[in-house]
Amino acid sequence: MKTLSLVMIARNEAETLARCLDSVYSLVDEIILVDTGSTDNTKEIARSYHAKVFDYTWNQHFAEARNYALEQSTSDWNLILDADEYISNECGETIRQFINGGNAIGRIKRIDKFMDKNGEAYAQCYISRIFPKGIVYEGRIHEQVQSNLSRKKLSVEVQHDGYYMKVKSDRNIPLLKLELEADPSDPYYHYQIAKEYKAIENHNLAYVHLQKAYQLITRKEIYAPNVIVNFLYAIIAVGKLEEGLGLIEREREFLHDFADFHFASGVYYLDLILGNTEKYIGLLPLIEQAYLQCLEIGETDRYDSVIGTGSYASLHNLGVFYEVTGNETKSRICYQKAAALNYQPSIQRL
Template sequence: MTTLALVMIVKNEERHLSRCLQSVKGIVDEMVIVDTGSTDRTKEIAYAFGAKVFDFEWVNDFSTARNYALEKSTSDWNFVLDADEYIMNDCGSVIRNFIEKNDKVIGRIKRIDEFIQDGEKRYAQSYLSRLLPKGVKYVGRVHEQVNSDLPRENLDIEVYHDGYVYTDKTDRNLKLLLLELERDPLNDYVLYQVGKQYKLRQQLQQAESYFEKSYNLVALKSWYRHSLIIDYLYTIIGNKSFEKGLKLIETERDRFADSPDFHFACGLFYMDLIFSNVNKYIHLFPLIEQSFLRCLEIGDTDKYDSVKGTGSFLASYNLGVFHEVLGNTDKAISFYQQAANEQYERAIKRLELLR
């Protein structure tokens, strides 16, 4: 029988660990948990679930800790989770079928990230390589990546992650990323991740600088390029670097014609651009509506890492705002209703006011 281990690294995770282990206990054959210095009940909780617990002295390097944990696994396959993640769907048979039939493929889970934006909860989804055949290891001091040329397959495994809501890890991550950048200053992925940390800290000038450096280096077919461009474009909006934004959109429009997140960011960009100088940019006014309509044409998608709603209720809501501002009340109500049908609270409130 092919065996499967849950492999984790943890520190002071008593708040989340039981939830994570409970979600996976009926699926795995062993639990390997490496603790990097907990001072709470983390290890006690792990032992209660029958986990093998190992201590590891933290050396400011996530891949080193991950690889130590993988070495402690005795199973044929390893399923990597963090403590602030947990399995949402009934995927035990999916995992079992995959590992029984494969030995040279890496499985990717769909992770749903909860985060706060504009004072409300939003949900982003991305596919991550987490189901690993024995021998596959990690590289990278932080935001570590699976180091393998094996093909990857998206699986029907849904994992929820709410760590961004409860913990601010930007200071820790930025410190480690800058150390990594000293070692490899032209690493496009690390440059991107540094930009992300500055963006999370609302230090948008620094973020834009690092995103630009990454953008100038990243390969056209790189797996994270779409996410980089979306983050770069939102940062450009925040900094009002409008001429740079126009050039970026023109360059990437055809390449991401099927991305609702790209067109959603474009719609927001054109709104800010036009109101920054109406006389200069008024000719671009129709592009606001066109961008959000294109989002609805595409719909929400699994093709790219994406924020839920950019292809549905968020785009409908913005079209409602667009037409309400223009005085097209009937059209506004129609788009607000589309968003309200998906239980989008802001649209429901606008409908109440308009009616």
């Protein structure tokens, strides 16, 4: 029977650490926590769960800290979680079957909580977090597992609210700049720093880096679809609306089954028409088509995506479209369907 360690790095995580450890304590054989300089009682909380706690001098490099933590593990397999994450489904048997079934990288589903203009929102992504001993990370920030082993999606669901609770751009942007100084041609770090700038509403810099990421991607990257969608939103945010038409046309076939792309296109068409109604009023039917396409695709795990683009959020936006174009019957039907999924903006709209 293979053994499994939870391996963590943490600093001043007393607020959320117990929640994380409660969710995983019964699933692992060992807990390793490497503390990078806490001034609260993070280490005491960890020890109360019988964790092995190690001190590490923070050197502005996440992969090196994680790899030091992995070196302390004595198990056959390692599970990586952060303190602002916690397992939210029954998955013990799934994990045990996976680690006893041969070497591979386990990708778990993470649900990220964030704020948008309508309030609380959620996005989902699959991340490599369960792997055999000996595998390490690379990258100063947004570090990645380095391995040629195959990746397998697992029915393990983790909630993450760290970026909802506090903005981390002050920490992340300088580290991302260092990565870009080392390799300005890496689209991944242009994409990541753009997300940080978007979070602090510096849309101009977000646009600059997304434009660069878009120019550099090969479309084989797992994150390439999200670069394109975020670039379209950046185009909207900075008002370079003419650019969006070409982008949508170029990427329509590549992203034909990605609800987030069609959702962003619907948002874009509305802004374009409102910006120059006389010129673009003929594109009005494309708004309806975009959201209908989202609903046809539905919610899927095929991409890292915002939850709701294939269901309630598209129903709501379609309801708004029908309302302002005078089709009250269709509008009400859309709002009712979204409200049945507990989407608060539609409940309020009704």
